[in-house]
Amino acid sequence: MKLENFLKELASSKPSPGGGSAAALTAATGTALLEMAARINLKRRAAPGAFSRIGALSRLRKKAVRLISRDAAAFKKVAGRLKGNKNDPRYQRALLAAAKTPLEICELTLQAAETGVHEIPRTSAWLLSDLMEGGVLLEAAFAGGRMNVEINLRSLADVGIRKAIQKKIDQLEKRMKTCQAKLKF
Template sequence: MKNFKNQTLKEFLDHLSAKEPVPGGGAAAALTAASGAALISMVANYSKSKSPSNSINKEINNIFSKSEKIRKRLLELVDLDAKAYLKVVAARKGSPAQRARAAKAAQKVPLEVCRLCYEATQMTPFLVQNGNKYLLSDVEVAIELLLAAFQSSYVLTK
C-alpha cells in the first residue's frame, strides 16, 4: 500500500480520482480534518505572545500544541483508513463473519476522525475571543473543514 500522507497534494488527488479502492472518502475526510487542524495551528502560531496576559498566551500555546498533535494524528489516519478499507475489500471473499469483523474494524478510523474533529473545534472559541483578529476568517474556515470532515466520517460509520 502507498504511503498517502507523504505524497504531494497533486499525487494524493491523482490517486483519489483514480479507479482504485484507496484512498477514498475516509482518507479524504481525514485530510480535510488535518487541514482544519492546521489552520487552528496557524492562527495560534500568529497569536502567540500578542496578548499582554500570560494566561491567554499560555492557553494559545496550549492550543497550538494540541492542534499540532491532532493534525499529525489525522495525517496518520489518512493511511490507516486506506489500510482498513483494503482489509474490507479482501474480506469480501471471506465468510460473513470475516466481512463483519473487517467492517467493524474499518469503522474505528472514521470514529477517531470524528472525535478529533470535535476536540479541535473545542479550541476555536478561545481563538475567536483572544487570537489574532485578522485571522478570524481562518478560524471560521477551520471550523467548516472540521464540520465537513466530521459529517463525512460519520457517514462512513453507518
C-alpha cells in the same frame, strides 16, 4: 505521500483511498488553520493555555495525517473480504476496524474544534476568517467521518456494537454542532 500523489490516488479508479482518507485530510487542513490562528494570536499576545492549545492542535493535525493512510488500509481489508461470507468473523473484524478509523476522525475533529473555540476572543477580524474556515473544514471532515462510520455499521452483524457506536457518533455530533455554532459569524 506527497499531496499531489495522494490526490492522484484519490482520483483513480481504485476504491482506496476514498472518502474516509479525504475526511482525514480535511481534518488535518482544518486543524492546521486553527493551529495557525493560535500561533499568530500567541505572537500578538500571550494568554493562559495558549501553548497547550497549540501543542494539542499540532498533535491532532499529525494524527489526522496518520489517519489518512490508516483509513485506506482499513478499507482495503474490508474490500479484500467482500466476495466472501459476510458473517465470517474476519470480515466482521475488518468492518469494525473500518468503522473505528472514521470514528477517530470524528473524535479528532471535535477535539480540534473544541480547542479552536478558545481562540475566538483572541483572534483579530483579519484572522477570524481563517479560524472560521478551519471550523468549516472540521465540520466537513466530521460529516465525512460520520458517513463512513454509518456505512460500515450497516453491515456489522453485532447489533449491540452497532448501537453503541451509533450512540457515540450521535453524542459527538451534538457537541460538534455546539462548537460549529461558535465558529461561525
